[in-house]
Structures are given as structure tokens and as C-alpha cells.
Amino acid sequence: MSVGSAAVLQCRDLHLSYGSTVALDGLSLEVEPGRMTGFVGPNGAGKTSTMRIILGVLGPDSGEVTWNGRPLGAGTRSRFGYMPEERGLYPKMRIADQLVYLARLHGLDGQQARRATDDLLERLGLVDRATDELESLSLGNQQRVQLAAALVHRPDFLVLDEPFSGLDPIGVDVLAGVLRDEVERGAPVLFSSHQLELVERLCDTVAIVKAGRIVAAGEVEALRRQNRRRMVRVAIDGRDDANWLDGLPGAEAVARVDHEPGQLVALADDADAQLVLDRARAAGPVTHFSEVLPTLAQLFREVVAETSDDGDGRSGSGNGASASAPAADREAAT
Amino acid sequence: MNDPRWLVARREIAERLRTRAFRVGTLLQLVAIVVVLAIASFAGGGEDTKKVALVGPASQPYAETLKAAGPALDATIETRSYDDRAAAASAVEDGDADAAVIDGSEVLVKTDPDDTLAAAVQATRRQLALSAALDRAGVPPAELRAALDPAPLRVAVLEPGNEDRAERQGIAFIAVLLLYLAIFIYGLWVAGGIVEEKSSRVIEVVLSAIRPRELLTGKIVGLGLLGLGQFALILAVGFVGMQVLDSIDLPEVTVGSVLIVALWFLLGYALFACLYAVAGALVSRQEDLQSTTGALNMVVVGSYILSFTALQSPDGILMQVLSWFPLSAPMAMPARWLVTDVPAWELLGSIALALVSIVAALKLASTVYSRAALRIGPKLSLRSALASREA
Numbered sequence: 001m002s003v004g005s006a007a008v009l010q011c012r013d014l015h016l017s018y019g020s021t022v023a024l025d026g027l028s029l030e031v032e033p034g035r036m037t038g039f040v041g042p043n044g045a046g047k048t049s050t051m052r053i054i055l056g057v058l059g060p061d062s063g064e065v066t067w068n069g070r071p072l073g074a075g076t077r078s079r080f081g082y083m084p085e086e087r088g089l090y091p092k093m094r095i096a097d098q099l100v101y102l103a104r105l106h107g108l109d110g111q112q113a114r115r116a117t118d119d120l121l122e123r124l125g126l127v128d129r130a131t132d133e134l135e136s137l138s139l140g141n142q143q144r145v146q147l148a149a150a151l152v153h154r155p156d157f158l159v160l161d162e163p164f165s166g167l168d169p170i171g172v173d174v175l176a177g178v179l180r181d182e183v184e185r186g187a188p189v190l191f192s193s194h195q196l197e198l199v200e201r202l203c204d205t206v207a208i209v210k211a212g213r214i215v216a217a218g219e220v221e222a223l224r225r226q227n228r229r230r231m232v233r234v235a236i237d238g239r240d241d242a243n244w245l246d247g248l249p250g251a252e253a254v255a256r257v258d259h260e261p262g263q264l265v266a267l268a269d270d271a272d273a274q275l276v277l278d279r280a281r282a283a284g285p286v287t288h289f290s291e292v293l294p295t296l297a298q299l300f301r302e303v304v305a306e307t308s309d310d311g312d313g314r315s316g317s318g319n320g321a322s323a324s325a326p327a328a329d330r331e332a333a334t
Numbered sequence: 335m336n337d338p339r340w341l342v343a344r345r346e347i348a349e350r351l352r353t354r355a356f357r358v359g360t361l362l363q364l365v366a367i368v369v370v371l372a373i374a375s376f377a378g379g380g381e382d383t384k385k386v387a388l389v390g391p392a393s394q395p396y397a398e399t400l401k402a403a404g405p406a407l408d409a410t411i412e413t414r415s416y417d418d419r420a421a422a423a424s425a426v427e428d429g430d431a432d433a434a435v436i437d438g439s440e441v442l443v444k445t446d447p448d449d450t451l452a453a454a455v456q457a458t459r460r461q462l463a464l465s466a467a468l469d470r471a472g473v474p475p476a477e478l479r480a481a482l483d484p485a486p487l488r489v490a491v492l493e494p495g496n497e498d499r500a501e502r503q504g505i506a507f508i509a510v511l512l513l514y515l516a517i518f519i520y521g522l523w524v525a526g527g528i529v530e531e532k533s534s535r536v537i538e539v540v541l542s543a544i545r546p547r548e549l550l551t552g553k554i555v556g557l558g559l560l561g562l563g564q565f566a567l568i569l570a571v572g573f574v575g576m577q578v579l580d581s582i583d584l585p586e587v588t589v590g591s592v593l594i595v596a597l598w599f600l601l602g603y604a605l606f607a608c609l610y611a612v613a614g615a616l617v618s619r620q621e622d623l624q625s626t627t628g629a630l631n632m633v634v635v636g637s638y639i640l641s642f643t644a645l646q647s648p649d650g651i652l653m654q655v656l657s658w659f660p661l662s663a664p665m666a667m668p669a670r671w672l673v674t675d676v677p678a679w680e681l682l683g684s685i686a687l688a689l690v691s692i693v694a695a696l697k698l699a700s701t702v703y704s705r706a707a708l709r710i711g712p713k714l715s716l717r718s719a720l721a722s723r724e725a
Contacts, residue, residue, distance in 0.1 A: 052538075052708070055542040056542070057538055057541050057542055057708060058708070074545070077542075078543055078544075080542070082538075082539065082542040084535070084538040084539060084542070086535040086538060087535060088534045088535025088536045088537075088538070088539070089534070089536050089539065090349070090530075090531075090534060090536050091534050092349070092353070093349060097348075101341065101345055102539065102540075102543065104336065104341050105338055105341055105342075105540065105543040105544050106543050107336070109336060149539055
């Protein structure tokens, strides 16, 4: 993640508490144009509160949200699209009426609203249900309408709270496609999810929140490399020991944590991976040699576990902008 | 118009018009009105018609004079000629006629407890005799007419008649009842509509587009307009029904009275709609609504009963207090105004006070609503809602 200026949306130092419970503890977050940003964190870490503050549904105790560098006003907010965690529309309202109504609340005139509604129902395959009441639709279709409600006014920015929860694999693919389209159309997307594989697959950038603070943020790829020893996996036909590595400076055998074959070798910053390969070839026929990067899920576990151990600061922040890691060992709020 | 409040108001109207409950409810009320009026008509309200049988040429002059005497008896008098005394007697016997005049010299009645019709015939006889005597004495016809039918005296009432007041009180009782029902029913609409948005969770989507105050104002205005429309429709059917079925003597209802009642309907609705909005905002499920509207319902019912009671002595101190107190004024002030002469300053003062309290109630409602709108879960107390954060 680049520093400051590139971001279209910035949350700066948001604080929020409900009575004695701290929900947000100086959270700062950036969303860059043309990107899909994943927002992950344990339950109660402050994802929903942050999203509600961005949408103006909730006001922070302190801190601010800016859009293109300017404080966020109602006019800009009405150009945002939102899917709250608590899904819900008017159960007895016909879905086309419902979408037209919401589009108009977001500032479209009657004609634009009707056209946008027709387009969207077409796109989501709901045209023949246009005059049905919401509650008569299947749960899957109701979720499509909920998505439509977030998209109908062609928002400049999309905020979705757990949009994938409860979707079957087909639904996940459809939604992922729609979100990619939105990013391509020019609306950056911020969504929260517990499905980390999905986030890793879909998102350009990710922000990990814990106890009301961002503890890691940036491009997924950079985060996977950042602040950690390089790791390679070596498999040598007929050998499952690590003795061949003995005496190579800067290289250290590490116990395996997964079920992949081969030996994990951690490298010091100045170590040369090719030397490891040379040693391996000398020890026998090499069947596998690769760089190993942690998955987002592993990263998440590390980051979330570490910061609660009174922080040793290894994982820490993406460069500068967001996290003032490590967070204090405050337990999750809300 | 793209004002969010207007969009919200329009949705409230359009969606409620679509519901079966609203359509059936309105229809039932209209049917009830018509049935009540029909029963009242059948039960013999309206003007009496008295039939008088006339026998012989000497009785014929009675016809005109008797008909002219009708209004004094609060009845329409019709006459019909019969051939002889026996025919007239059997007509009276059968109830085809209420009285018979035989040859200008005898009156037949079946039973006449208050003697009114017989007395009218007697008076007619006197008038005819006088007329004949004066005619014989050569008084010119014009003078004769002037003497027999002089311009009526101007009547100055030193103490306002009880009858007039009773009639005005009757109207006031009806007005209080209607205002009570309207405030109660439409207030509950507001509370229910707010809970509906919380229980379906749509509130968060809406509040991501517009401000809580806009949503609240739009909802109150929309439901108020719809309520006013329904109310007007029912009253209109009632008025037309009364005319057509001729069931109830319609007292003089002036345009001024209608406007005063309509004005106080709007004031009362606005005030109580805000309070019912508070009640609705504190809960998340329709089942819990009873627990927060209960106290408010008591206030509305209490105001109604007190206003109703105070109407018995509309000049009393209780009536005066109630007609100023903002929670009871929407029922008490129009009632008092309908029955007695309310000084203009009192009317304007109470309206001003009502407006001030509406502004305060709207502020309270928006505050509670903003803070409680996203609090889904068990019922909130008013205190905890006010103590929590502003959205």
C-alpha cells in the first residue's frame, strides 16, 4: 500500500466506545481507487463499527473519515453503496419498487432509478420477479436483491459487511464476479469476511483488524513477504532428513507445519537460496524446490496471536499509513 | 420532488394503501358508518309526517292553514279529503290518518297524548273564524293578511337556551371521540411502522442513504396525510349518508368548526406521532411494542376521558386547564370551542403552546430515534436510549 496520497478513502484515528467497552481504538484505514480491499479480523474486532462509521450510520467519538482528502459529507456518502451485516429490506414491498425507492433516496431521479433498477434486475436474473414481494422470494434471491440494493444507484464506493456469508459456492462466484465488475467500473470495494482464502483470492489489498486497531495492512503479496524470513521447500528423492543442510551459513531447517512433502528451510536475509539448491542436488535428485509464502490465513493467525502476547512487533504495520501496531492486549470489543 | 422526506412519505402512503389490512379496515369503517346511519334512520329520527282527514266542504279551508302550522309542531302536515264521517273515522282508527276534521265542527283523534294535533286544529278554527268575521266587517284583504300573519317578533335570548347548548355539546362529544380515535389509531401506525423497519433490519440500509430525522419526519408526514385522507373519507361518507338517509337532524356545522377540528387533529396527531415514534424506536419487535406504548395509550385514553368529562361543564376550570395542557388540548380545546365562546387569545395561546410542544417532541423523537435505530435487541429504556451515543 502506498502512503497517504493514493488513497481515495481514509479513516484516521477512529475511536469509539460503547460505555466501558472500547470498539475502536485509534483505527486508521485506507482504500485505494481501483482496488478491492479485504477487511478481516476476529469477531468483535471493530469491522462493523468501522463500516458503519464510513457510511455515517454511526458517529465516532473522535477521528475522521475523508474522501479524496476532504471530510466526508452527506452528499458524498449518498454515493456510497452499503450492504450491512444485518441483512434486511422491506419484506412486503415489491422488489422493483424497493430498488427504485432506495435509488431515489440515494439521489437518482425517478427515471434514472427505474432504468437502473431494470438493468440490475436483468443482470442478477430477477427480471421476472420484479413485481413480487421480497418475502415471497427464496433466501438466495433475497440475498441477490440485497446486493442489488447496494448497487442500484451505481455507487462510487462499495462497502459490504460479510457479503459472502451464507452463500453457496455458485453464489460466491456470482458475487465475486459482480464485485470485480464494480471495481472495473471504477468503484473501489471494501468488504469484510471470515473466509480468508476468498479474501486472498479476490483482494488486491487487505487490512487486518484486532481489538479496534489495524495490525497489518497492505497488498496481500507484500504482506506475505514482509517482516519474515524467506522460506524454501526442498524435496529430495529418497531423503527425509535435513542433514545435507549442515554447515550452510544462513540456512536453517524448520519443522514442517503442513502435509506437503519435503523439508522447509528458513533463510537469513543475506543467504542465497541457490546455494541451498546446490547442496540439495549434491545430496540427491531434487523433485521439488520452491519459495514458501504463508497463506493469508496463516498470516492472520500469526498477527492476531502475536499482538495479543503484548506484542513483539515482528509483523507490525504495512508501511506507515495504517497500523500503529502492535495493539495493546486489550480484548476484543463489541 | 426528490426531497428524501417526501420520498419517505410517499412510500408510506403507497405501501400502506397496498396492504389488505388498510383496505379492509377502511371499508369496514365505511360500512359501519352507513349501517349506524341506516339504523338511526329506521329508528325514526327525522321529521314526523301528520295526516289529517278532512270531511265536508266546511273542512276544506283548514287545509292551507293547517299545513302552515306544520313547522310549529316539528312536523309536516298533509291533508286528504274523505267522503263521510265513517270513512274518516275508520282511517283514523287504522292509522291512515292521525286526525280528522268533520264538517268544520268536530275533531277525531285516536289517541293524542299531548293533544298537539287537536290543538292545532282548534287554533286553525279560531283563525278561520276571526278571518271570516273581519272579512264580513269589510276589512280589505291586504290588511287582513297583514293582521293575521304579522312579521314575527325579533327574539332576544337573555339566557342562552339549554337546548342550543345541548346540541352543541352533542357535536363536541362526537368531535372529541373522533379526535381521540384518530390520534390513537394513527399514532399506533407510526409506532408500528418504526418497529417494522427495525425488525426487518431495513433501517440500516435506509440510514446509509438519509438522516434519521429525515426518515422520521417523512414517516410521520406520510402516515399523517394518509390518516387525514382516511378520516376525511369516513366523515364525508358520514355526512352524505346523513343527508341521504335523513337519519339525524344535522345541526348547524359551520366551516369554522370543521377547520378548528381539522387543525387540532393535525396538532394532536403531530404531537402524539412524535411520542409514539419514541415508543416504537425503543423496541425491535412488534411483540414488545405493547410494553412501550402502554403508558402512552393511557395518556391518550386519559385525555379523552377527562375532556369528555369536562364537557359536562364546558365553562369550568377543568375544561380550561385541559384545553391548555398540550397533551389534552387537541381534544379539549376544539370541544370547548364548539360549546362555548373561547376568547381568541386563549385559542391562539393554546395553539402556540401545542406548536412549541410539537417541536420539543420532535426533537426528543429524533434524538431517541437516532440513538436507538440501530440498537437491535431487547427493549431499551428511554433513559438508556438518551444516554447512549448519537448516530
